Amino acid sequence: MRVFILSTKVFLPQLVDPFEIANAFYPADRVGKKVNLLARKMVETIGIEKRPFVLDLEKLPEKKLKKEEDHPLYWGEKVIGSFIDLVGRENIGFLSMSYNISYHTDYLPNLITQIVLRTGLNLDRPPEELPYYGCASGVISIKNAVSYCKTHGKAAVVFVFDQCSNLAYIPSGSDDPYIKKTIKSNLLFSDGAAGLLIIPESMKPSKTLPEIIDVRTGYTPGDGIKMENGAFILQNQVKDIVPPVVSEKVIKPVLEKHGFKKEDIQEWSIHQGGIAIIDKFKEDDILGLSEEQIARSKELFHRYGNLSSPSCFLTFDSFFNEEKEKSGDAGMIVGFGAGYYMASALYVWS
Known part of the structure; x- marks a missing residue:
């Protein structure tokens, strides 16, 4: 059975100036002017225009979401809801979710079950939650979704997200031994989510996909x-x-x-x-x-x-x-x- 991608959805949070993030992580009054300058030069070298970012920089060193709607439960609900609008809730039989970093802390029931409850999905195969498979995890989810579509003849959703700002290392001072080890990762990674709606040929509309x-x-x-x-x-x-x-x-x-x-x-x-x-x-x-x-x-x-x-x-x-x-x-x-x-x-x- 042939399998197609019917729709995509990308969800990006607030875009933040990378220099603002660098100054928040490495304020001169805590880590010294030399480290602050190093961080700002690193921002220029990396060359990112705006970073999608959910971390409340004003609450540092505590790491908190700036907006409640940036919780992954909300992201999952929005992404899956857009696909339900396309094909109907009853035609989605499988959900695969993957991530590495999250602000989610209420682990039971697991995150994917909470998303299923929020979206009202009636799945005919248990949803899968794939954490900590690195940046390949979303494509691994595609493989499992394709397998489902071929055997069940219904649609599958792939939902992938990461909230890398929750991994930011906040140095304690200029002599913190992890400053140089973490400065690149602190200034490189952003936050966001994406989804794919994968369908069998029997559900394909008459357009190129x-x-x-x-x-x-x-x-x-x-x-x-x-x-x-x-x-x-x-x-x-x-x-x-x-x-x-x-x-x-x-x-x-x-x-x-x-x-x-x-x-x-x-x-x-x-x-x-x-x-x-x-x-x-x-x-x-x-x-x-x-x-x-x-x-x-x-x-x-x-x-x-x-x-x-x-x-x-x-x-x-x-x-x-x-x-x-x-x-x-x-x-x-x-x-x-x-x-x-x-x-x-x-x-x-x-």
């Missing part, structure tokens, strides 16, 4: 992205270790299996781990993509930063909602991150 051809997952153990004593650390060697493995495990095998060359893929939605990581996919011994092929991922990184799990969905959403004829065009959604987990989804507009 992306057909999911294959989803491939992979794994290589590594701790270049890790927590250490409550501090979120992103090591520099990640950019050299992860892209080659991602290419060999979840991109090249899928292209070869289905007779595609990299030049045949018009839409590359590559996880925006950072400009250096995205640029790695241009290297011939990794994948050899052109600057044009990675331009969309770089553009959205510069606009919003690294949203973690929803990042590649944000790029795909920008392709999905373009007003142009796409019949026959192909694309890949590629996610990868801590663990190291990785996944790719190949689709063709048909």
